[in-house]
Amino acid sequence: MEKELDQVRARKEKLEKLKGMGVNPYPYSFKRTAYSTEIKENYEEFEDKKVKVCGRIKTRRLHGKAGFVHIEDDKGEIQIYFKYDTLREKYSIVKLLDLGDFIGVEGKVFRTKTGEITVWAEEITLLSKALHPPPEKWHGIKDVETRYRQRYLDLMSNKEIRGLFRRRAEIIKGIREFLDERGFVEVETPILQPVYGGAFATPFTTYYIKLKKNFYLRISDELYLKRLIIGGYERVYEIGKNFRNEGIDRTHNPEFTAMEVYQAYADYRDMMELFEDMVIYLARKIYGKEEIQYDGKTISLKKPWRRISYFEALKKYTGEEWRGLSFEETKKLAEKLGLEVEEKRIKGKILESVFERFVEPELIEPAFVVDYPADITPLAKNKRDDPGLVERFEAFIGGVEVANAYSELNDPEEQERRFEEQLKLKEREEYDRDFVRALYYGMPPTGGLGVGIDRLVMILLNASSIREVILFPQLREE
RNA sequence: GGGCCGUUAGCUCAGCUGGUAGAGCACCGGCCUUUUAAGCCGGGAGUCGCAGGUUCGAAUCCUGCACGGCUCACCA
Numbered sequence: 001m002e003k004e005l006d007q008v009r010a011r012k013e014k015l016e017k018l019k020g021m022g023v024n025p026y027p028y029s030f031k032r033t034a035y036s037t038e039i040k041e042n043y044e045e046f047e048d049k050k051v052k053v054c055g056r057i058k059t060r061r062l063h064g065k066a067g068f069v070h071i072e073d074d075k076g077e078i079q080i081y082f083k084y085d086t087l088r089e090k091y092s093i094v095k096l097l098d099l100g101d102f103i104g105v106e107g108k109v110f111r112t113k114t115g116e117i118t119v120w121a122e123e124i125t126l127l128s129k130a131l132h133p134p135p136e137k138w139h140g141i142k143d144v145e146t147r148y149r150q151r152y153l154d155l156m157s158n159k160e161i162r163g164l165f166r167r168r169a170e171i172i173k174g175i176r177e178f179l180d181e182r183g184f185v186e187v188e189t190p191i192l193q194p195v196y197g198g199a200f201a202t203p204f205t206t207y208y209i210k211l212k213k214n215f216y217l218r219i220s221d222e223l224y225l226k227r228l229i230i231g232g233y234e235r236v237y238e239i240g241k242n243f244r245n246e247g248i249d250r251t252h253n254p255e256f257t258a259m260e261v262y263q264a265y266a267d268y269r270d271m272m273e274l275f276e277d278m279v280i281y282l283a284r285k286i287y288g289k290e291e292i293q294y295d296g297k298t299i300s301l302k303k304p305w306r307r308i309s310y311f312e313a314l315k316k317y318t319g320e321e322w323r324g325l326s327f328e329e330t331k332k333l334a335e336k337l338g339l340e341v342e343e344k345r346i347k348g349k350i351l352e353s354v355f356e357r358f359v360e361p362e363l364i365e366p367a368f369v370v371d372y373p374a375d376i377t378p379l380a381k382n383k384r385d386d387p388g389l390v391e392r393f394e395a396f397i398g399g400v401e402v403a404n405a406y407s408e409l410n411d412p413e414e415q416e417r418r419f420e421e422q423l424k425l426k427e428r429e430e431y432d433r434d435f436v437r438a439l440y441y442g443m444p445p446t447g448g449l450g451v452g453i454d455r456l457v458m459i460l461l462n463a464s465s466i467r468e469v470i471l472f473p474q475l476r477e478e
Numbered sequence: 479g480g481g482c483c484g485u486u487a488g489c490u491c492a493g494c495u496g497g498u499a500g501a502g503c504a505c506c507g508g509c510c511u512u513u514u515a516a517g518c519c520g521g522g523a524g525u526c527g528c529a530g531g532u533u534c535g536a537a538u539c540c541u542g543c544a545c546g547g548c549u550c551a552c553c554a
C-alpha cells in the first residue's frame with residue numbers, strides 16, 4: 001500500500017487506544033456456542049439463554065450510549081445489541097469498533113421492538129482489528145478486475161460468490177461420491193513430468209537443478225493412469241490440475257482442474273453412459289432435478305443425450321460434406337467458409353477449426369459428438385466397423401466442450417507407429433517411450449474419460465466464464 | 479494479435495458541445511440508551527490508469543502505452 005489512507009490512519013489510532021486500554025487486538029481463539037442461523041432458526045430454544053457468538057462486523061448503528069451491529073459468521077448474520085448500562089467500562093471498546101473487525105460476544109438472546117432476534121451483549125471481545133475499510137456494504141465489489149485480483153474482497157462483500165464456490169466444492173465431492181460408489185480408486189500421478197503427453201498443448205517448462213534436466217508441468221495425466229490399468233487396477237480416476245501454456249479466454253485458464261477416469265473392459269459407449277449418469281447425479285445433488293439453467297436457457301439433462309457423428313455434425317451445421325476430402329480440398333472448403341487455415345499442416349486440425357466455429361455453438365442441449373478422424377487422435381482405437389475413424393466422443397453442454405473420451409488404444413505396436421508418425425510430422429519432439437514399453441506388457445480393453453471440471457462447474461452453476469468458477473484466475477501482473 | 483468498450487475518492491457511480499471535480503456508502507467531530515441502507519448538524523478525503531500532444535484552458539479532444547471486459551483469430 002503506497003499511500004496511507006486517512007481511514008487506515010484513523011483505524012490505527014483506534015488500535016493504539018485499544019492497546020492502551022489493555023485490549024489485545026489479536027487474541028488466539030474464541031469458543032463459540034452457537035452460529036447465527038442456529039439461533040435464529042431455533043429461537044424458542046435460545047430465548048433468554050446465554051450464547052457466545054463471533055464473526056465480522058458488517059453493519060453498525062451506534063447511538064451514543066447504545067448501539068447495534070450485525071456480525072457475519074460462516075452460516076449467516078445476527079444482530080448484536082450493546083448497551084452502556086450493561087457493558088459499563090467495556091462500552092468504550094464498542095466505540096472503537098469498525099466495520100470489518102472480528103468480535104466475539106457473550107449475552108442473552110432476545111427480540112427487539114421490531115422483532116429481530118438479537119444477542120444482548122454482556123461481554124465483548126475484540127478478535128481482530130481490521131485496518132482497512134471493507135468494500136461498500138450495499139453494492140459490494142463490482143469491478144471485475146478487483147474481484148479477481150483481490151478475491152478476498154469479492155468473497156467478503158458478495159456472499160453469493162461464497163455460495164458459488166461452496167457449490168463448486170459440492171460438485172467435486174459429488175464426483176468422488178459417484179465414482180467411489182462404483183468401485184473406482186482415486187489416485188495421484190506426477191504433475192512434474194520428464195516427457196509430456198496425453199494431449200496436444202504447449203507445456204510449461206521447468207528445470208530440475210539436481211537432475212540437470214528440463215521437466216514439464218503435466219498437460220494431461222492420461223498416460224500415467226493407463227499405466228495403472230496395465231498394473232492391474234480395473235477402475236481408477238484422478239482429479240487434479242493440468243497446465244497448458246496457451247491463451248486465456250471464457251473457457252480456458254492455463255491452470256485448470258481436470259478429471260480422468262479409466263475403466264478396464266469398457267469402451268467409449270460405456271463412458272458415455274458413465275458421464276451421462278454422473279452429470280445427472282450432480283444436477284440432482286445441487287438442484288434436485290435433471291434440468292439446469294444456463295445462459296438464459298433451460299437445458300434438460302435427461303438420458304439419453306443426443307449422439308451425432310463428427311462428420312454428420314459438420315455436414316448439418318455447415319451444409320457441406322467433409323468426409324473423404326483431401327487435405328487441399330478440405331483447406332479450400334474451409335477458406336470458402338471464411339476460415340484462415342494457412343498454418344494448419346493436418347487435415348484434422350482444419351476440421352477442428354470448422355467444428356469449433358460452426359458446430360460447437362449449436363450444441364446447447366447435451367450432445368455426444370462421436371467418431372473423430374484418426375489423424376488428430378493418436379490414443380484412441382480405430383472404429384470397429386470404420387477404420388478411417390476412431391472411437392472417440394466429446395460431450396458438449398451449453399455449447400461448451402466438457403468431456404472427451406476414447407476406446408483406449410491398447411495395441412502397443414500401433415501406438416508406437418502413431419507416436420513415431422507424430423515425430424515425423426514434427427508435431428512433437430519426443431514421446432513417452434516408457435508408456436509404449438508398458439503397453440507391451442498388455443493393457444486390457446479400456447474406456448477412458450476426461451472431464452474439464454471447471455467447465456462442468458461453469459455450466460452447472462450458470463457462470464458466464466471459467467474465471468467465475470476459479471478462485472484465483474490467471475491475470476497479468478498489475 | 480485484430481476490433482469494440484472501460485479505467486474518476488476506500489467502495490458504487492455521476493460529470494453534456496473543453497472552463498479548473500461531485501453524490502451515496504465509508505471516514506472524522508458533535509447530538510442521540512431498541513436501531514436496521516438509523517437519523518440530524520458540521521468536516522476531511524482525488525496524480526480523473528500512465529505518458530505525450532492540441533488548446534488561453536483537458537477528466538472531457540488526439541496519439542501511444544498499461545491493465546481489464548466482450549468479441550474475432552489462435553489453442554485438444
